[in-house]
Amino acid sequence: MSAEITTPGPGANVKVLRLRRGWLQDQLAARAGMSKSMLGKIERGDRPLTQSMGAALANAFGITLDELLGQAPVRTGDEDRLKELRSVMRRFDLPTGEPVRGDRIERGLAELFRLRGDADLSAVTRALPGLLRRVQDRAHGTGLPEDWAKVADVYSAVYWLAARHRWMTLAELAVTRQGQAAERANALTRAVAARDEAGTFLNGGDFAGGLALVDQAVVLAESTMRGRPRHLALGLLHLRGMTLAGRLRDDRTAERHIMAARKAAEAVGTDVNVQGVHFGPENTVTHVVATRVDLKRNAEALEDAERYLRNGYSLPATRIGPLHMNIARAKLALKDRDGAVDSLMAAWSVVPQMAKVHPTSQELSRVLVSLHRRSNPRINTLAKRAGIRL
Template structure:
């Protein structure tokens, strides 16, 4: 998907120099040591999400500016994103007629599967037409909750693509459309799914406290609105708590992360047979374990994360799709790299490229881990060279 696109660590250096700042000055504004910033810029330490948030705040730019786009070739991906952006902007003016409902249902199911499989380009090719068809159905159906729920779920698929491809402005616009559709369903699960993505936009922007506020508000709203003892409620509330786990761990709020984690574990116990998928939210004991592992990495406990990863990598939990297994591999690679387990990190990253190649090629943390691995005396390793080429990193390294 990329020809040549810099990573977050490289962009920090470029932006710093554009401002005319030295490393000591930026490091001081970020609240980190100059030696750590030097390592981040030269590629011997990864630019973690909290570090990117600190750099963005210090330099007065968005985190999206630092992450950049994961591809530099203005080819098919960019053209497809432009088509999606136009469709989302014209959300009440669909240019497609109302399709046969069985055909639309098949298209929606295919979109959900493509999202779960992280096949982003294939999904992008289908989204504009599908969104317009689903919009036409919902607008004609008036107050039909099912039609609006389908549209809300489809916007959830669109958000996943825009978010993963580094399109912050498009992600924000999609979330507003998803909320618009979800509010017409009278379905609290659809609204929870929209809130989960809304909090995700704050997470991507490094605004962790605000994201936690969105999560807490959505949980209270759901709990006040009806029953919480159903499987649907467990998925909605459990997923919101998992979003809280990530936000709290990146904010280094140990109390909040522990509280969200305990609530998520309690809801996950209702699914002893494995994780389930509802409204594009995967929830159960497996995904809860993956979020706990990721939180340990963010909280500076890579040894605990690596220990958890061993059985999960060996036998992935039932019910998890490629997007979740790929993320497990990326978090495992980061934890092992923090422990200076170079070969273990390389093995985990290779696994990520095997199970979720399109995600691994563009995921900011996967690209940062690969950059560090490549620089740390790994230039002669053919597999790393191949991964670097696929991820568009070779011209810069």
């Protein structure tokens, strides 16, 4: 008998939203273009809600994907920090004090990038308001492109934090400010800003719109950039492009972006931190794995992922945690439930804070708890971590 899920995950939200509208399952299934049987499995927790199916259901409800998935709650003690962060963001064009020394800014950015790499969401939240104020004050004081690039870097971290929690109002303001700072910086910073802006389309379920934005940015980078910055810009954009194409289940477009990303990664040589975002051969592999799973090419995804992990890796936790989540997705699709539990537990070990709020982790937890027997001690541990009452 399935466990009773008392904490709704993304898939459980579907039933909540359907009942609020007074719709029967067959009505929603018809609107979303899926079978009633599939919808029933999603609502019961017998089948995980994928981002592609979530986008179709969100469209049927007349809402965005992030609204369907639901926002993660603000952690206790973070309300004031987020309020302060929004205040600093609103005062983007209003410097508040004397420019801070450059070495202090560099140390602050290095620490922010480290915390982001560790997926320490709480520490990133604490660091952002003060650092953002300092980098904005310095950029206004010097007017230098390299200082405005640092402003854009911090806004990229704001977007990352907001997107992890599906706080999309904050995320969209962040990418707007990031774009404004990038226009005063350089071409590579503008490419990173375009990548993050396309991320808001991804979060909202407008995968086609996000792809169009990526294509525009790719054309601009190809026509205006040269050398290593060009390879980095194109690589980051093509990573976003393959993700969007995978969500659309567009194999041909996904393969085009995969090939282009691999070409750029080969030119770069080894993975590097580009303004807080990693690009190179390793991060390309993690994105390819996720895209293969979205395209239901699960065996290929597992082969790539297991080879990558077996050969050793250098990427930070913020990339390895989601990789384990995608491995769990592939294993569950191939009916290896125990293996899926192992991989999801690995994700929880690597990025516990991210796993708590990530929709993929939430949904996999809901389904795996529902499908397994209550006596399974690993499932009991997973349920406790995910906040699911058995």
